[in-house]
Amino acid sequence: MNIDSIQNGIVLDHISAGMCMEIYRLLRLDQLSCSVAIIKNAKSKRMGRKDIIKIDEDIDVDLNILGYIDPNITVNIIRDGKLVCKHKLDLPHELNGVIMCRNPRCITSTENSAEHCFYLADAAHKIYRCRYCDTAYGK
Amino acid sequence: MRNLIDIRDMTVEEIDRMLDLADRIFEHPEQYRDTANHKTLATLFFEPSTRTRLSFEAAMLELGGRILGFSSAASSSATKGESVADTVAVVSGYCDIIAMRHPKEGAPVVAARHATVPVINAGDGGHNHPTQTLTDLMTIRREKGRLCDMNIGLCGDLQFGRTVHSLIAAMSRSPGIRFSLISPDELCIPDYVREILTERGCDFVEIGSMEEVMPTLDVLYMTRVQKERFFNEADYIRLKDSYILDPAKLSRAKDDLCVMHPLPRVNEISTLVDNDPRACYFKQARYGKYVRMALILTLLELVKEG
Numbered sequence: 001m002n003i004d005s006i007q008n009g010i011v012l013d014h015i016s017a018g019m020c021m022e023i024y025r026l027l028r029l030d031q032l033s034c035s036v037a038i039i040k041n042a043k044s045k046r047m048g049r050k051d052i053i054k055i056d057e058d059i060d061v062d063l064n065i066l067g068y069i070d071p072n073i074t075v076n077i078i079r080d081g082k083l084v085c086k087h088k089l090d091l092p093h094e095l096n097g098v099i100m101c102r103n104p105r106c107i108t109s110t111e112n113s114a115e116h117c118f119y120l121a122d123a124a125h126k127i128y129r130c131r132y133c134d135t136a137y138g139k
Numbered sequence: 140m141r142n143l144i145d146i147r148d149m150t151v152e153e154i155d156r157m158l159d160l161a162d163r164i165f166e167h168p169e170q171y172r173d174t175a176n177h178k179t180l181a182t183l184f185f186e187p188s189t190r191t192r193l194s195f196e197a198a199m200l201e202l203g204g205r206i207l208g209f210s211s212a213a214s215s216s217a218t219k220g221e222s223v224a225d226t227v228a229v230v231s232g233y234c235d236i237i238a239m240r241h242p243k244e245g246a247p248v249v250a251a252r253h254a255t256v257p258v259i260n261a262g263d264g265g266h267n268h269p270t271q272t273l274t275d276l277m278t279i280r281r282e283k284g285r286l287c288d289m290n291i292g293l294c295g296d297l298q299f300g301r302t303v304h305s306l307i308a309a310m311s312r313s314p315g316i317r318f319s320l321i322s323p324d325e326l327c328i329p330d331y332v333r334e335i336l337t338e339r340g341c342d343f344v345e346i347g348s349m350e351e352v353m354p355t356l357d358v359l360y361m362t363r364v365q366k367e368r369f370f371n372e373a374d375y376i377r378l379k380d381s382y383i384l385d386p387a388k389l390s391r392a393k394d395d396l397c398v399m400h401p402l403p404r405v406n407e408i409s410t411l412v413d414n415d416p417r418a419c420y421f422k423q424a425r426y427g428k429y430v431r432m433a434l435i436l437t438l439l440e441l442v443k444e445g
């Protein structure tokens with residue numbers, strides 16, 4: 001398979017093998033009505049194995065979510081069968097409504113309307129802290 | 140500055156300006172008697188803290204303002220399941236400024252987002268208590284005449300004491316500060332505080348008793364060592380006396396040592412120390428009112444140039 005099979009849409013390439021379903025879930029691709037192709041364990045010269053997601057429609061992809069999962073993912077925008085744009089990803093400074101704070105003493109555990117927000121506290125170690133209680137995610 | 144949620148949101152200059160104003164009010168309270176006329180402070184205490192609430196209310200009353208509020212979740216609609224967001228949205232319509240205490244960490248962030256008036260964090264669980272830190276800074280500055288070049292001893296529970304963490308974070312920005320961190324191993328400072336000290340190149344020692352460093356200290360900040368923090372009773376009994384300040388230990392200190400405590404105290408400072416001129420903890424509680432007056436005036440944008 002190659003990107004020629006899409007006329008107008010998005011190809012997410014160089015996804016670490018095994019991560020495509022996580023991305024599918026976080027980007028809420030299940031809610032799309034267009035065709036979405038998921039390619040698992042494709043051969044890659046650079047990565048050995050990789051996953052690819054092809055979306056057959058030019059949707060607004062949340063680059064923050066992708067950057068958070070893996071800043072090495074390549075985002076290719078395809079128009080009229082041609083690659084028109086490649087986005088470079090970074091670790092986002094803020095992450096809203098993606099991951100959830102697990103501190104039981106945090107206000108987000110009782111205040112239902114409060115969106116779970118995180119800020120990048122340490123880029124070198126990829127540490128995100130809750131905007132409310134400052135607890136590091138995953139600790 | 141619109142809200143005060145976390146002391147780290149304040150720059151060194153903003154803190155200096157706040158303390159300057161608090162000093163002016165302390166020295167000339169009569170000039171500020173009517174500055175907040177017709178303004179209302181709402182004290183929303185979802186968790187009881189009589190001392191902090193009274194300090195805020197005294198501050199507002201002394202500025203000529205009015206107060207309303209509740210003093211525990213039981214007397215508010217929180218027990219009926221009303222959210223923080225809804226509570227502050229409603230209360231915003233009844234007041235000009237809100238001081239809120241809540242058992243959940245980060246509740247004031249939610250409040251600030253939904254309030255149409257300034258929000259002051261009066262303590263959110265074990266997380267932040269910025270007006271305590273401002274109080275501590277005002278006390279040190281007034282008693283020592285400076286916020287730099289001194290040896291600060293912090294004694295007791297340095298693990299869970301949030302006032303200790305905030306004070307270290309604030310003071311470590313000043314030049315010439317040395318910290319003597321006096322605690323049992325079980326209650327030493329957490330890693331993130333050690334990281335702040337290392338990152339800022341602060342000089343600090345971690346030791347198990349206060350005797351050795353006592354003659355070198357300029358400030359001694361005492362905190363409570365709670366029995367339930369220990370794994371067993373024997374450790375507690377063995378260690379607790381090391382963290383009690385009494386006249387014998389104080390006899391080796393400098394004449395101008397400043398002894399502080401966020402209060403309430405249990406037994407970690409002997410009452411025999413209370414009449415020593417170096418005991419500053421009751422003064423510290425008084426300063427807390429002036430720093431809150433300064434904060435209220437600043438957030439209400441009622442500051443007269445001094």
Ligand SMILES: [Zn+2]
Pocket residue numbers: 101102103106107108130131132133134135245
């Ligand atoms: Zn949280």
